[in-house]
Structures are given as C-alpha cells and as structure tokens.
Amino acid sequence: MARQELARFLRERRAGLRPRDVGLPDGVPRRTPGLRREELAELAHMSVDYYVRLEQARGPRPSARILDGLAGALRLSPAERDHLFRLAGAAAPPGAGPVRSVRPHVARMLERLPETAAIVTDAAYGLVAFNPLAQAVFGGDLGRGTTNLARRRFLGEGRMYGSSSAEEFGPIVVARLRRAADRYPHDPGLAAQLARLRAGSAEFRELWEDRPVHAPGHRTKTVDHPAVGRLHLNCDVLLVPEDDQEVVLITADPGTPSARALRHLAHVPQ
Structure with missing residues (x-):
C-alpha cells in the first residue's frame, strides 16, 4: 500500500x-x-x-x-x-540550515498591514523582512539587511530604539536558538553565531545552560521613540512552519495615544 x-x-x-x-x-x-x-x-x-x-x-x-x-x-x-x-517509510533528515529568505506571499502580507508594524525572523533570529511601519517604529539599522535580533540582544550589535522587553526577550531568544541548533546541526552560519554569542555574553552562556522553554505567543513592550514618545505595544507571533520562520505583528490598543502615534508614523514618508 x-x-x-x-x-x-x-x-x-x-x-x-x-x-x-x-x-x-x-x-x-x-x-x-x-x-x-x-x-x-x-x-x-x-x-x-x-x-x-x-x-x-x-x-x-x-x-x-x-x-x-x-x-x-x-x-x-x-x-x-x-x-x-x-x-517512503523513512525519517526526513533536517534541512541544511535556516531559511534566510521570505516567501513572496508572506512579504505581500506585510504590505497589506498599513497600521501594523511587522517583521519576519528566521530560525536564527535574522531579520529577513519587515514593512515600512516597522522601520519607522524601531528605526536604527533595521533596513540594512544585517540585523540579527539575537546578536543585538546579547552582543549589542546594531542600533534600534530602546525597548523595555530586553530582559524578557533573552530566554525567548535562547529557547528558539536551542530548537534551531537541534534542527540544523550542520549549518555553519548558525554554528558561528552560537559561538559568537557564547564567547561574547556571559548572560547567554548562563541562559543556554538553563535550557529555557518558550512557545511563541503574546507579549507587550514599551518603545521610547524619538519622534512620537513612548509607545505601549502588543507583539503577537504568527508561524510560517514550512520555513521555520516567525511573523511578529506589532500593534497598539485601539483608541490609545500609542495607536494614534502608530497611525501618524504609518503616514510619515520613510
């Protein structure tokens, strides 16, 4: 059969x-x-x-x-x-490494969210796509194509506007990177990144040994934006399982000053 x-x-x-x-x-x-x-x-x-x-x-x-x-x-x-x-009655070996490009339909989805900031990260927390509002909200070097949120969190690489969620984000990053290391044990880019994180961050080494477990879900964060002030934001994750990627949707509660600020940033030319 x-x-x-x-x-x-x-x-x-x-x-x-x-x-x-x-x-x-x-x-x-x-x-x-x-x-x-x-x-x-x-x-x-x-x-x-x-x-x-x-x-x-x-x-x-x-x-x-x-x-x-x-x-x-x-x-x-x-x-x-x-x-x-x-x-065929066989176990599928893992892919060679994290998918580091975004599917066209996912990229088009980001374009259809005019008042929602959205980013897409790969399994190693490389930023593979974002929409204009995400650039406006987080600023810094988001658009240079080299942003990696794990290295930014633990090594201070890159520049983005200050956020309140750094402490909470650390275990989330390590939990996801542990999953990526299990799935892509032979990927040289991921291995090099983990080596850099271990060498450069005692906090990362401690969290790695703690083996945190975290599933994607709802989080809140506060961003101090130089143009519109403090933003109180909601972060919700959608999974792209076929590519082991996450789409993070950043919104504000309706009717709040933060929602009005997002609407303003969405209409400011980038």
Whole structure:
C-alpha cells in the first residue's frame, strides 16, 4: 500500500509541474500535462528506469539521497518533503540550515498591514523582512539587511530604539536558538553565531545552560521613540512552519495615544 501511495504522489506532483517551473523551455505542446519522466529523472540525478519503477510501485525502497533528489526535482516545500519521506517509510533528515529568505506571499502580507508594524525572523533570529511601519517604529539599522535580533540582544550589535522587553526577550531568544541548533546541526552560519554569542555574553552562556522553554505567543513592550514618545505595544507571533520562520505583528490598543502615534508614523514618508 505504501508503495502505491508513493507512486501516486510522484505521478501527481510530476503532472503538476510545467517545464518552465524547473527552468526548462516549454517547447512543443505535450500530449499529457507536466514533466516527462526522463526530464524529472535527470533533474533528480537518477536513471530513468529507476524512476519509472518508483512511479509504477515496483522499485526498491528509496534511500534518503534518492528522496532528497526527488524533493528538489519536484520543487517540494519542506512540509511536502516530509510527506514524501513518510510515504517512503523513512525519517526526513533536517534541512541544511535556516531559511534566510521570505516567501513572496508572506512579504505581500506585510504590505497589506498599513497600521501594523511587522517583521519576519528566521530560525536564527535574522531579520529577513519587515514593512515600512516597522522601520519607522524601531528605526536604527533595521533596513540594512544585517540585523540579527539575537546578536543585538546579547552582543549589542546594531542600533534600534530602546525597548523595555530586553530582559524578557533573552530566554525567548535562547529557547528558539536551542530548537534551531537541534534542527540544523550542520549549518555553519548558525554554528558561528552560537559561538559568537557564547564567547561574547556571559548572560547567554548562563541562559543556554538553563535550557529555557518558550512557545511563541503574546507579549507587550514599551518603545521610547524619538519622534512620537513612548509607545505601549502588543507583539503577537504568527508561524510560517514550512520555513521555520516567525511573523511578529506589532500593534497598539485601539483608541490609545500609542495607536494614534502608530497611525501618524504609518503616514510619515520613510
């Protein structure tokens, strides 16, 4: 039964791909939709005969290398990759490292939140996206593309407007970085960051040994803004599980001076 389910999944995914989806010319019209078996086998770095046997539920149990090749050739999302491994009766190994780019639909969501400041962080707390109001609220070097909230918190790297939540944020950062270290044990960028944090912050080392546990949720913070004064803000997290990223939505209670200040900042040209 498992072989048949794997075969059906492969056939359906192959039929849903167009040549231009994988960088191939569209060429002449095709009798059947999707990629040819020969094209997919080449993209997955395997023989055509082996791939045909997988689609016909006749092949041997594929190895992790074969499954990774298929996942890449079929342009599977991380969740779909995990599903492929489950169908093959194998445990999906973790991805190589944190996803450090934001999906277009997530970026577009940020643009549709005119009076909500929003940022997206990867699993290592690198800032991968933000909207104009977030830049206006937090200022500093937010827009330079190098901001990492973990290094800012423990090493003082970068500049942003002062916030009241630094003490509470420390255990949250360490809990998430511990999860990232478990998921991406071979990522050199993450390993280098953890080494810098350990070397540069006694507080980080102590928290790391404490093994804090924290789930994303609601927090409040106060930001001292040089233009509009003190802002009392709510921070709520939305997860992007397929990329192990978090979208943080920053708002103010309706009708408060902070809400009016956010509205003002949203309409100030950046």
